[in-house]
Amino acid sequence: MSALRIRDVWKRYGLLPVLKGIDLDIDNGEFTILVGPSGCGKSTLLNIIAGLDTASQGRIEIGGRAMDGVAAKDRNIAMVFQSYALYPSMTVRQNMTFGMECRRVPKRQQIEAVDRVARLLQIEALLNRKPSQLSGGQRQRVAMGRALVRDPLLFLFDEPLSNLDAKLRVEMRMEIKRLHARLGSTIVYVTHDQIEAMTLATRIAVMHQGEVQQFADPDTVYNRPANLFVARFMGAPAMNTLPARLAAADGRLVAILGDGTVQLPVPPACGDLSQAGREVVLGIRPECIAEPTRHFDGDPANTLKLDIGVEMTEPTGAETIVLLRLAGQEALARISPDIRLQPGATARFAVDTRKICLFDPDTERLIA
Amino acid sequence: MPSRLVRPAIHGVLLLLAAAYLVPLLVVVLNSLRSTDDIMQTSMIGWPRTLVWSNFSETWSHYCIAEHCSGIRPYFVNSLEMTIPATIVSTLLGALNGYSLALWRFRGDTWVFGIITLGVFLPEQMKLVPWVIVLRDLGLFNTIAGLVLIHIVQGLSFTTLFCRNYYTSIPVDLLKAARIDGAGFFRIFWRIVLPLSPPILIVTVIWQFTGIWNEYLYGVTFAAGEQQPITAALIALSAHISEAPLYGEQSAAVLLAAAPTLLVYLFGGRYFLRGLTSGAVK
Numbered sequence: 001m002s003a004l005r006i007r008d009v010w011k012r013y014g015l016l017p018v019l020k021g022i023d024l025d026i027d028n029g030e031f032t033i034l035v036g037p038s039g040c041g042k043s044t045l046l047n048i049i050a051g052l053d054t055a056s057q058g059r060i061e062i063g064g065r066a067m068d069g070v071a072a073k074d075r076n077i078a079m080v081f082q083s084y085a086l087y088p089s090m091t092v093r094q095n096m097t098f099g100m101e102c103r104r105v106p107k108r109q110q111i112e113a114v115d116r117v118a119r120l121l122q123i124e125a126l127l128n129r130k131p132s133q134l135s136g137g138q139r140q141r142v143a144m145g146r147a148l149v150r151d152p153l154l155f156l157f158d159e160p161l162s163n164l165d166a167k168l169r170v171e172m173r174m175e176i177k178r179l180h181a182r183l184g185s186t187i188v189y190v191t192h193d194q195i196e197a198m199t200l201a202t203r204i205a206v207m208h209q210g211e212v213q214q215f216a217d218p219d220t221v222y223n224r225p226a227n228l229f230v231a232r233f234m235g236a237p238a239m240n241t242l243p244a245r246l247a248a249a250d251g252r253l254v255a256i257l258g259d260g261t262v263q264l265p266v267p268p269a270c271g272d273l274s275q276a277g278r279e280v281v282l283g284i285r286p287e288c289i290a291e292p293t294r295h296f297d298g299d300p301a302n303t304l305k306l307d308i309g310v311e312m313t314e315p316t317g318a319e320t321i322v323l324l325r326l327a328g329q330e331a332l333a334r335i336s337p338d339i340r341l342q343p344g345a346t347a348r349f350a351v352d353t354r355k356i357c358l359f360d361p362d363t364e365r366l367i368a
Numbered sequence: 369m370p371s372r373l374v375r376p377a378i379h380g381v382l383l384l385l386a387a388a389y390l391v392p393l394l395v396v397v398l399n400s401l402r403s404t405d406d407i408m409q410t411s412m413i414g415w416p417r418t419l420v421w422s423n424f425s426e427t428w429s430h431y432c433i434a435e436h437c438s439g440i441r442p443y444f445v446n447s448l449e450m451t452i453p454a455t456i457v458s459t460l461l462g463a464l465n466g467y468s469l470a471l472w473r474f475r476g477d478t479w480v481f482g483i484i485t486l487g488v489f490l491p492e493q494m495k496l497v498p499w500v501i502v503l504r505d506l507g508l509f510n511t512i513a514g515l516v517l518i519h520i521v522q523g524l525s526f527t528t529l530f531c532r533n534y535y536t537s538i539p540v541d542l543l544k545a546a547r548i549d550g551a552g553f554f555r556i557f558w559r560i561v562l563p564l565s566p567p568i569l570i571v572t573v574i575w576q577f578t579g580i581w582n583e584y585l586y587g588v589t590f591a592a593g594e595q596q597p598i599t600a601a602l603i604a605l606s607a608h609i610s611e612a613p614l615y616g617e618q619s620a621a622v623l624l625a626a627a628p629t630l631l632v633y634l635f636g637g638r639y640f641l642r643g644l645t646s647g648a649v650k
Binding site: 047098102 | 539541542544545546547548549550551555559560563564
């Protein structure tokens, strides 16, 4: 069953459209992430789903029920906010029971729900504290607890981890993933952090300028991005995108990069020889360019050895990012941290050509 | 000047100015403790020869104002009956106004807010005639209820301004969370916004209390005789000075009339400054 159906949702402020016909179908138990740069409309969409904002046009269905004119409180949803939005004058327990109190849930049931969720999130010791006495991570837990006591059809998360420091964010990310695996709840989660999107989602909706650019599982979004925006937005460092021209060589389709000094074989999925002569943008992830001893999976024929000029190196500890001059253009590679390269020198690299993507330079769409 | 002398010099000047400012109060306090004979024989300014505490009891319950020899007590009570309800109601309504203007945006809300706060800048004598008409039509002329009504309405501009500006610092997410939890307009106000409000409520209560208590023009215009608040009655009292000056008792009357606002200032003054500079949510 479809837990959430969004049909042709538009939102305009005056003449300015911020959502341009959003269509999404989200199944029960899915962890959907809306990801995009700030201003892409993802939070507006979440607010519209929650009933906190109204669409200018379009339909929202939650659990098969149309939400036209249904107030936020009657949508059977729970929401976690970036600022946590804990009621400052209430204790943690009161924060968690406030919603049930509004819905006139019997006292006994309230106590049971709080106990159950407090145990789940390990916040039993905090129940009598005020939010001001909690650390950021504890507030985050309480905010989730407040959502969990409701047992709703749909959980909405609005950048819930953005206010945490890096270490805590990683911990909470894992915890949210564990919770989802355990509870099997349906979640719509907004973030601008593409790593959060990749690690948490069962499906990712990449948004840009009020439109869904791609709605697919993380693998597809990462490996077969629907267009150049998605290719450049997902992944850090971003995918290398280089102008190229397709040609036939030895009965195979190859891409000739920039100044013509580099030829890369194109995976068969990207097209056949009839495409020869076409101008394209070639996308290749930095991790597909590595030190020459690297063995990528699969047929060694897909791995190409190339000598490329090194401009700069950025050791991160776990790996080293190398800025290359590839056929006259800048490109990034990710190599083993044990290898020290001299800027200005030329070094040999292994290039994994299986995951090369081609994009149309005019429409910026993936050529499939 | 050597820098180590700058600070003492500043303090000295400030102390002098403060003393000059407090001299009138000192004179009144001293006179309230002197007998009329003492004052008449020497001067308005001087130390009491003997402390005469009876000035206060005399002026409280026996002093004659406009042929009524009941002291200032009934007028003092009038002022309390006027000030307390007007303060409470105007503060609560201001909080409610401020809450809806700051947190429930609606079409034209900035205009409504602008028009309400315009009242802050309207001089009260400008509104005398309209109030005459309103009180006459409501049958509230020469009643304390009429004065209460005036002060509630007049006070709304200030209380709305204070509360609205304070409530804008409440994060909108808090309201969104409460709406999803199922709370409506009034429940959010009572359970979430009001508990965050003590700092600004203290400010508005002090502001309203002192303003309404000290108000004179409406008191003297819309109430007469036994309905007058204390500010108006004090003038009637001083009207007698030329005939039979009773400086001791009159000074005591002035001090008693000023006591509530002085007390409010002494107990609430520090909250006043704190409230004006603090936000709702840390």
